[in-house]
Amino acid sequence: MTYNLLDRGELAKLKGDQPERFSYEAKSGGYLKIQGLDLSPIEGIDTNKLNEAARIMRGFMFASLEASHSGHPGGSSGKTEQFLGMVLGGAMGFDALNPKDKGRDRVVWSAGHCSPGLYGGLSLIYESLKKAGKEFDKEKLHAVMGHDLLKFRKHDGPQGHVENYSPLADIATGPSGHGMPSAGGLAISHKASGLDTSVWVFMGDAESEEGMTYEARNLLNTVGADNMIVSLDYNHYGIDGDINEVVMTPYINHWSSLGWNVIEIDGHNILECVYAYRLAEQKVFDNGSPTVVIAHTIKGKHYGSVEDSNKSHGAPAKHDEYVDIMKKLGFEIPGVEGEVGKDIDIIIEALTPELTNYIVERLDIAKSLIKSEDELVSQMKSRLGDRPFKNPIEIKRPDVLPEELVFEQGTAVATRKASQEFFSWLMKETAFFYAGAGDLAGSVSVAKAEDVYGVINRENPYGRGIRFGIAEQNMAMMGAAMTADRLPGGYAPVSVFSSYGVFSSMMTNAIRLILIGNHLYPESKGFFILLSAHDGPETGEDGPTHQGLYWMSMYNAYPGIKVYKPMDANEVVEMSFHAFEKGEPIALSVTRPGTPVFKRGENACCGQFVPEAREAINGAYTFKDYKNNGNKKVVLAISGMQVLQNTIEIVPELESQGLDVKLLAVTSPELFEDLRATDPEKANKIFSDEEREITVAVHAGWKGFLYPFLLPADYVKRSICIDTYLKSGGVDEVYELAGLTPEGIKNKINKAIS
Numbered sequence: 068m069t070y071n072l073l074d075r076g077e078l079a080k081l082k083g084d085q086p087e088r089f090s091y092e093a094k095s096g097g098y099l100k101i102q103g104l105d106l107s108p109i110e111g112i113d114t115n116k117l118n119e120a121a122r123i124m125r126g127f128m129f130a131s132l133e134a135s136h137s138g139h140p141g142g143s144s145g146k147t148e149q150f151l152g153m154v155l156g157g158a159m160g161f162d163a164l165n166p167k168d169k170g171r172d173r174v175v176w177s178a179g180h181c182s183p184g185l186y187g188g189l190s191l192i193y194e195s196l197k198k199a200g201k202e203f204d205k206e207k208l209h210a211v212m213g214h215d216l217l218k219f220r221k222h223d224g225p226q227g228h229v230e231n232y233s234p235l236a237d238i239a240t241g242p243s244g245h246g247m248p249s250a251g252g253l254a255i256s257h258k259a260s261g262l263d264t265s266v267w268v269f270m271g272d273a274e275s276e277e278g279m280t281y282e283a284r285n286l287l288n289t290v291g292a293d294n295m296i297v298s299l300d301y302n303h304y305g306i307d308g309d310i311n312e313v314v315m316t317p318y319i320n321h322w323s324s325l326g327w328n329v330i331e332i333d334g335h336n337i338l339e340c341v342y343a344y345r346l347a348e349q350k351v352f353d354n355g356s357p358t359v360v361i362a363h364t365i366k367g368k369h370y371g372s373v374e375d376s377n378k379s380h381g382a383p384a385k386h387d388e389y390v391d392i393m394k395k396l397g398f399e400i401p402g403v404e405g406e407v408g409k410d411i412d413i414i415i416e417a418l419t420p421e422l423t424n425y426i427v428e429r430l431d432i433a434k435s436l437i438k439s440e441d442e443l444v445s446q447m448k449s450r451l452g453d454r455p456f457k458n459p460i461e462i463k464r465p466d467v468l469p470e471e472l473v474f475e476q477g478t479a480v481a482t483r484k485a486s487q488e489f490f491s492w493l494m495k496e497t498a499f500f501y502a503g504a505g506d507l508a509g510s511v512s513v514a515k516a517e518d519v520y521g522v523i524n525r526e527n528p529y530g531r532g533i534r535f536g537i538a539e540q541n542m543a544m545m546g547a548a549m550t551a552d553r554l555p556g557g558y559a560p561v562s563v564f565s566s567y568g569v570f571s572s573m574m575t576n577a578i579r580l581i582l583i584g585n586h587l588y589p590e591s592k593g594f595f596i597l598l599s600a601h602d603g604p605e606t607g608e609d610g611p612t613h614q615g616l617y618w619m620s621m622y623n624a625y626p627g628i629k630v631y632k633p634m635d636a637n638e639v640v641e642m643s644f645h646a647f648e649k650g651e652p653i654a655l656s657v658t659r660p661g662t663p664v665f666k667r668g669e670n671a672c673c674g675q676f677v678p679e680a681r682e683a684i685n686g687a688y689t690f691k692d693y694k695n696n697g698n699k700k701v702v703l704a705i706s707g708m709q710v711l712q713n714t715i716e717i718v719p720e721l722e723s724q725g726l727d728v729k730l731l732a733v734t735s736p737e738l739f740e741d742l743r744a745t746d747p748e749k750a751n752k753i754f755s756d757e758e759r760e761i762t763v764a765v766h767a768g769w770k771g772f773l774y775p776f777l778l779p780a781d782y783v784k785r786s787i788c789i790d791t792y793l794k795s796g797g798v799d800e801v802y803e804l805a806g807l808t809p810e811g812i813k814n815k816i817n818k819a820i821s
Contacts, residue, residue, distance in 0.1 A: 095326060096323060099331070127186070128187035130414060134218075135221070138219065142302070143182070155430070156345065173237045175246045176240050177249075178270055179246055180381070182219075188235070191426070195426040214408060238580070248540075249548035251544075252546065252548035255533065258292060258528055261529065262446070264294065267296050271305075273306070289326075299361050300364050301318065301363050302364045330361070400414075459594075472492060473640075481662065483658065485633075497561075504542075506535070517532025519531065539573040540576075547580075550562055553591055563596040563598050568601060582626070604767055629653050642684055672730070691715075703763055704731040707765075711732060720813060759777055759778050765787045
């Protein structure tokens, strides 16, 4: 029979006839609730001693907050038992006296504001080791001792948010939700390298509201990152209030519906924590999915009047309440305002020989879980087969370039074609290069590199392509974070991740975090390439939403990354090799339409010599020099191959007007500034300070990109650029709209120098 579903009676009849049409069984990962379960003791797990350790750890935390009158007590205190269950529970591989052992499990504090929790835990660990007579270099290990907490949040003490040089912290974190996907990048890299190491994450419930955590949860289950374990502090509160004001659907759905395994526990029950982490590490569900341990906790546990409220998030107690809190915890502190060091002495005294010996024994067990580096390298080689075990950043430019990396002069080749060939070639040269895109692999031309070993998925765990989907933030966080690690053998992963240049603005904060980590901990500095494809107005038909005109402004501002804008296909190859040689992250601009591969050598442009493409690595070079014919000199500093080509067309006209024209090809203002610092003589030959007075800058995008080549007084008058949004149109139409056709450029130059 047919049904008219707009008739309520027929709708009810359908429900009676075919009830399956009105129900949906969600497909999810495994589920286990051990919260409140009567659990058998575990050999070696002394819950009384671990609860005493939790008391002391909280004492260190609360003292640090009193010393600084700043910090985040709520989430820190709530994660105490989770920290101890993870580190001392026999599931995590960690060596306190060699905390950056390359075979260790990795730890990311996605809740990076919970630094009092990390530092309280480290003080507990290293004060115990000290009392047990273990010798160590505190500075070398970045260990935190009890009295270091007096300088918490000061320039020479433990920092306000978690930083990556600390033991038990492998990514510098702080902005909510960013740490979890960065941990996902580590998890993908480790599993795809054939390692059995786990990546552990401390995460808060409110930060799961951040969009990139959804993107990460989705991808990590899709690729089968079962080496990822999230310990989620489910205390129901963010900064503003109850998270139910934001997340009204059952919280567990936000994990289980994306296929994650879920284990629910009482996050203050140390035995439940230990059970959960061991079950997760042992992959109890055996389904290839990652696991989240949802730990039901009390925000600000034992932190006085703000316990179990959003007010505990970032508000240290007043002094009198602090004293009361500490005494209720069992610490008979002097409690003199401004003399927190005496309070810390009392906390350290609570570390009895019996307790310190137990903590050291548990740390020895954590250390025993780490395999030797030689064994791990052998394991990687066994699983990855005959792939070349080379560090990508150690791969040098061959004296003779491979045939596929040389593009015939005088032909038209899109620069994205050149980056495609470079990444594909590189993929075959090393086992530690990854390529991915934001659902644009074919368009931005990373698909050929992905295809060398295939896309990572459950059937192909050792692939090297990553299909991020439409998830630029997560892509940047994962892609950049996986490079900020050193695998056994010292192998350093490198990645390229790509979207249209106009969309790269969405990735800035993720990239910023890894750049900060590179700065803080250069021993684990990551090198990655943000491929900003379809740069310029060339995607004109899509209108202003897709025209990549201003994206580079953000990356020019960040220290530790440079924007490279090669002029043609051969320059793409040369600049890419140079980036690997420098080992500094780059945003690489490539374009969609076929553009000329410039002729070089004698009489190549306007009857003059054009240098080889290799000169692009200087950041700027003389594409055409003055004729020195006695006419008025003008330098045209140009970025972008289309505007260079259009300008070349009008040079004869400009010279016939009585000008002596020099064309300066600018491929990276920041690289040229480096050249000024390292080889000022060479830089001056290319472009002198005096020439800034006679320079006009031409760029099919943000005017500020070429400001270093102008005098401040000339920024406005002598900048030929695109400083507004354009309309839809073909390439020629859009360049005409922007006034950057040959005729338009000529008219603007004449106006600029008049």
